[in-house]
Amino acid sequence: MSIDKVGSFGFVAEPFHVDFTGRLTMSVLGNHLLNCAGFHAADRGFGMATLNDYHYTWVLSRLAIELERMPRQYEKFTIQTWVENVYRLFTDRNYAILDEQGNPLGYARSIWAMISMETRKPTDLLSLHGGSIVDYICQDKECPIDRPGKIKVSDEHPVGEYRAQYSDIDINGHVNSIKYIEHILDLFPMEMFKTKQIKRFEMAYSAESYYGDTLSFYRDEVKTDEYDIEVKKNAGDIVCRSKVIFI
Amino acid sequence: MSIDKVGSFGFVAEPFHVDFTGRLTMSVLGNHLLNCAGFHAADRGFGMATLNDYHYTWVLSRLAIELERMPRQYEKFTIQTWVENVYRLFTDRNYAILDEQGNPLGYARSIWAMISMETRKPTDLLSLHGGSIVDYICQDKECPIDRPGKIKVSDEHPVGEYRAQYSDIDINGHVNSIKYIEHILDLFPMEMFKTKQIKRFEMAYSAESYYGDTLSFYRDEVKTDEYDIEVKKNAGDIVCRSKVIFI
Numbered sequence: 001m002s003i004d005k006v007g008s009f010g011f012v013a014e015p016f017h018v019d020f021t022g023r024l025t026m027s028v029l030g031n032h033l034l035n036c037a038g039f040h041a042a043d044r045g046f047g048m049a050t051l052n053d054y055h056y057t058w059v060l061s062r063l064a065i066e067l068e069r070m071p072r073q074y075e076k077f078t079i080q081t082w083v084e085n086v087y088r089l090f091t092d093r094n095y096a097i098l099d100e101q102g103n104p105l106g107y108a109r110s111i112w113a114m115i116s117m118e119t120r121k122p123t124d125l126l127s128l129h130g131g132s133i134v135d136y137i138c139q140d141k142e143c144p145i146d147r148p149g150k151i152k153v154s155d156e157h158p159v160g161e162y163r164a165q166y167s168d169i170d171i172n173g174h175v176n177s178i179k180y181i182e183h184i185l186d187l188f189p190m191e192m193f194k195t196k197q198i199k200r201f202e203m204a205y206s207a208e209s210y211y212g213d214t215l216s217f218y219r220d221e222v223k224t225d226e227y228d229i230e231v232k233k234n235a236g237d238i239v240c241r242s243k244v245i246f247i
Numbered sequence: 248m249s250i251d252k253v254g255s256f257g258f259v260a261e262p263f264h265v266d267f268t269g270r271l272t273m274s275v276l277g278n279h280l281l282n283c284a285g286f287h288a289a290d291r292g293f294g295m296a297t298l299n300d301y302h303y304t305w306v307l308s309r310l311a312i313e314l315e316r317m318p319r320q321y322e323k324f325t326i327q328t329w330v331e332n333v334y335r336l337f338t339d340r341n342y343a344i345l346d347e348q349g350n351p352l353g354y355a356r357s358i359w360a361m362i363s364m365e366t367r368k369p370t371d372l373l374s375l376h377g378g379s380i381v382d383y384i385c386q387d388k389e390c391p392i393d394r395p396g397k398i399k400v401s402d403e404h405p406v407g408e409y410r411a412q413y414s415d416i417d418i419n420g421h422v423n424s425i426k427y428i429e430h431i432l433d434l435f436p437m438e439m440f441k442t443k444q445i446k447r448f449e450m451a452y453s454a455e456s457y458y459g460d461t462l463s464f465y466r467d468e469v470k471t472d473e474y475d476i477e478v479k480k481n482a483g484d485i486v487c488r489s490k491v492i493f494i
Contacts, residue, residue: 015285015295016278016425020416020458027414031263038262048262049321073418074296165433166440167274169267171320178263186412190458193413211267211437 005138006082007040013071021193023070026201027181030063033095033108034177036081044136045129055117056128060110060177061090063203066145067097067106070197076100082138089113089122091133094143107145148202151241153230158216160187164209174208175215175239184229184242187217196225196246204241209233252385253329254287260318268440270317273448274428277310280342280355281424283328291383292376302364303375307357307424308337310450313392314344314353317444323347329385336360336369338380341390354392395449398488400477405463407434411456421455422462422486431476431489434464443472443493451488456480 009032017028041047041058051057071077078098085092095108113122125133162183170176181203209215218230225246231239256279264275288294288305298304318324325345332339342355360369372380409430417423428450456462465477472493478486 014278014282016281016417016423018418019413020418020420022418025414031261034263035261166266166435166437167272167429167433169437170263171265171267171269173267176263182414186414188413190413190416 005136006080006141007036007043008078008080009036009039010076010078011071013073013075013077015073018073019193020190021197022073023197024072025182026065026070026185026198027178029065029070029097030181030203031178032079033063033065033081033110034060036079036095037093037110037112040081046133046136051114052117056114056123057117059113059115060205061113062111062148062205063108064110064145064148064200065106065108065202066200067198069105071097071099071105077105078102080141082141083133083136084109084139084141084143086125086133086137088124088126091125094141096141096143107143109143109145109147111148145200148204149243151202151204151228151230151243153218153220153228153241155218155220157218159219160217162215162217164211164213164215166211169211172208173210175210175213177203177205180205180231180240180242183215184217184231184244187219187229188244192246198244199247200243200245202243205239206241207233207237207239209239215239252383253327253388254283254290255325255327256283256286257323257325258318260320260322260324262320265320266440267437268444269320270444271319272429273312273317273432273445274425276312276317276344277428277450278425279326280310280312280328280357281307283326283342284340284357284359287328293380293383298361299364303361303370304364306360306362307452308360309358309395309452310355310424311357311392311395311447312353312355312449313447314445316352318344318346318352324352325349327388329388330380330383331386331388331390333372333380333384335371335373338372341388343388343390354390356390356392356394358395392447395451396490398449398451398475398477398490400465400467400475400488402465402467404465406466407464409462409464411458411460411462413458416458419455420457422457422460424450424452427452427478427487427489430462431464431478431491434466434476435491439493445491446494447490447492449490452486453488454480454484454486456486462486
């Protein structure tokens, strides 16, 4: 295994980043994972800053996180990240979340596309920088969690509604990927987090939403403690879907 | 000036921590300031972890931030922090926010009390650890911004309402100090942040609020671009007040 294909980044669970149980929140973990992807890609010439010069940008399509447990307040932890596969239009990036002793707390999988900032259309990853992105593929590191799966919601009555505000909006003018995680988990009552923890969390991003958009949240309990969630904007397009499995 | 009285911590403005203008959000800056206070106090034996053993905890009473400009996405910046004064029941902790070249981007002032975790009553700072906290006072470092001032709201019609949810609540079971900043700034329309920036921001914390509490936001425009805000819970007690000055 070529270790330099794996990026490694240290963190500590800060007081305002843990929930009432004292464990890191899923949205903060998601933020750290996306930052690690950014750092790791930047070090290899595929970061946002470099890409922007060529008028390309990375877009997160799927994210799946599966955990034994979340880091606790003040606990130090490490996130490792590596590229598992590169296809023409998508790349699979994986993560391991490790405790201070290097034991896995959990794993994550993400799927990214690269789009042109002008046309917003996906571009061919294999043609970029003479195809050098494939040099960073690392297939000998294990990520023992399922790939992102199908999420389907049939309920037609929203369980929640939210109007996108100033603090939801990122530099691109979109509701940021992390804020959806927060709003989705806020659909669940406190009791849920008191008695259970999240075993697996998935996001599938389909469309952008903007300042002032009304987001409606639909939810099916697929089986006990497993929920599929769909977010629509302005009673129309699907913005994203999520799966939350508690244990 | 004894430099070891001043703590110094490095940061970078992360993509999900900047707003649609590409500048660090006030709530993220507030979070960093409070973390720096925590790190700095912990290094000197007055951190939360140590205090909790003695059943004491720090409580933030006031925060005032004044800025030339906010760090921009991916910009590196440094936060310095030091203790300016220690009184029997309060301590003044100041901050400088510096750019990569060490030029000030802004300053902040905070006022803290220490309370007993059992009685929730303030304790005498000067009697703790044999009064050794005064050894950390640093009065030869300048903090050229006004102290937190008076905030008074007379309007009786709320401009916003919000029900505290899972993601608002910290390890103590309270709405966390940083989330109030987010909710207060969400009272302003996007136009405000498009054309102006925040010159000065103040918070005054009076009472705790909890999961399920309805927070009502009252606002006076004291003068052009200067707003006083008051947050009440369940149409009763004042939870906190804030002043926002745009330029």
